[in-house]
Amino acid sequence: QVQLVESGGGLVQPGGSLRLSCAASGRIFSINVMAWYRQAPGKQRELVATATSGGRTNYADSVKGRFTISRDNAKNTVSLQMNSLKPEDTAAYYCNLDQALRQYWGQGTQVTVSS
Numbered sequence: 739q740v741q742l743v744e745s746g747g748g749l750v751q752p753g754g755s756l757r758l759s760c761a762a763s764g765r766i767f768s769i770n771v772m773a774w775y776r777q778a779p780g781k782q783r784e785l786v787a788t789a790t791s792g793g794r795t796n797y798a799d800s801v802k803g804r805f806t807i808s809r810d811n812a813k814n815t816v817s818l819q820m821n822s823l824k825p826e827d828t829a830a831y832y833c834n835l836d837q838a839l840r841q842y843w844g845q846g847t848q849v850t851v852s853s
Contacts, residue, residue: 740764740842742833747847754851755821760833760844762814770837772809772816776829776849786831789816801827823851 746758758774771790777783787807788796795807804823809816816833828851833844 740766740835740837742835742842742844744831744833744844744847747831747849749850749852750823751853752823752825752851754823755819756823756849758818758820758831758833758847758849760816762816762833762835762842766814766835767837770835773834773836774807774816774818775832775834776827777832778829781829783832787818820849823849825851827851 741763742760744758744760746756748756750756769791771788773788774786775783776786784798786798786801787805789807789809791811797805804821806819807816820827828849830846830848832846835842
């Protein structure tokens with residue numbers, strides 16, 4: 739099995755920054771995709787950013803230019819650097835690992851952007 743643990747969430751003012759981290763453990767394959775999703779109350783869960791083990795990254799249009807996803811394949815970790823945060827970024831953020839035919843999820847970490 740695979741376990742994912744997120745950290746780094748919190749309360750931040752608009753324009754501020756946060757860095758989320760996710761550590762994966764268990765049986766991790768060499769080829770996989772790690773991603774960050776978020777879900778605000780009353781809204782559908784949305785894909786924020788993805789990073790393949792080969793180094794390709796993609797971002798949702800709403801965060802492009804503000805967020806940066808990075809991963810360390812040797813440590814099986816993925817991070818999300820969030821800059822210029824906006825109130826609409828407020829959500830529970832979830833780490834995701836996609837490998838073989840299954841997806842694995844972390845427990846989520848809350849990000850609140852408010853003044």
